[in-house]
Amino acid sequence: MPIRLFKTARGVMLESTGRWTRLEGAEWDALLNRDDLEAYLDAGVADAVPLATPPDPTEIVPPIGSQEVWAAGVTYYRSRTARMEEAKSVGGGDFYDRVYAADRPELFFKATAPRVRGPGAVVRIRRDARWNVPEPELTLVVNAAGRIVGYTVGNDMSSRDIEGENPLYLPQAKVYDGSCAIGPCVLVSSAPLPRTTAIRLTIRRAGATAFEGETTLESMKREPEELVSYLYRETSFPAGCLLLTGTGIVPPDEFTLARGDEIAIAIDGIGTLANRVG
Helix, strand or coil: CCEEEEEECCEEEEEECCEEEEECCCCHHHHHCCCCHHHHHHHHHHHCCCCCCCCCHHHECCCCCCCEEEEEECCEHHHHHHHHHHHHHHCCHHHHHHHHHCCCCEEEEEECHHHEECCCCEECCCCCCCCEECCEEEEEEECCCCCEEEEEEEEECEEHHHHHHCHHHHHHHHCCCCCEEEEEEEEECCCCCCCCCEEEEEEEECCEEEEEEEEEHHHECCCHHHHHHHHCCCCCCCCCEEEECCCCCCCCCCCCCCCCCEEEEEECCCEEEEEEEC
16 A cells, blocks of 8 residues: 655654554654665554544655755756757757767756755745746655665756856756755655656746646656666765656746746655745
8 A cells, every 4th residue: 555654843654545643753864764664664554543633734844854865867858858958059959968868867966955845835046047947856765775765756946047058057057045845755665656657747826827737757768776776876875865857847948937936746646746936
């Protein structure tokens, strides 16, 4: 049975088929690195006293402890095309076509836990950027041994004009306070998600829909295990890490986020990550 793991201000909570329980005494980093995580959580659901009510949404915090957040780029054809378009004027367009076809994926550091925002929190756009978008991404939860133990929803906030000005500016376009949102939970599973799993993005402005798009994992060129394998080749993660797997939904070039916009990213089986832009 599917188990969703929530980190809240009052501790770790589990949800399975609508039944909520509290996992007493759980420490997040140690929990994600248990060899028997799924069996342990199954027992926790079976043995614990159900909660009378689910947690208040305002109590849910990002499902991250001391993990780093990394990201993969150009894993969808739509992302490849968008990156080539934004960088063509400075001669960088060909780079993205090459990495899309290469054996080695693009992997880059995204955030430490203090820079990550959770459900309902404010994500930011840079004050020195003019063209900003959210990037909705399936996010892998990986333990210290390099094994995928679960999945969550990620938002890789990006400044397209800064990255497009020069690909070497990628860290500035991607890494800043409030540039990443994760949540609302971890769907615990060692099995791959179905390729038909849908990812949906909705952006609302002043109460109206400003953009919406949808894709599925069938459109992702690289396998999650492949991305993890490259990330862990020469880098260790004592507490594990979270790995965003790239986006297949890119708003049109004339679109940019504005402060006050509401972003909702939904992934089948996991839930919806909602944030406001500040």
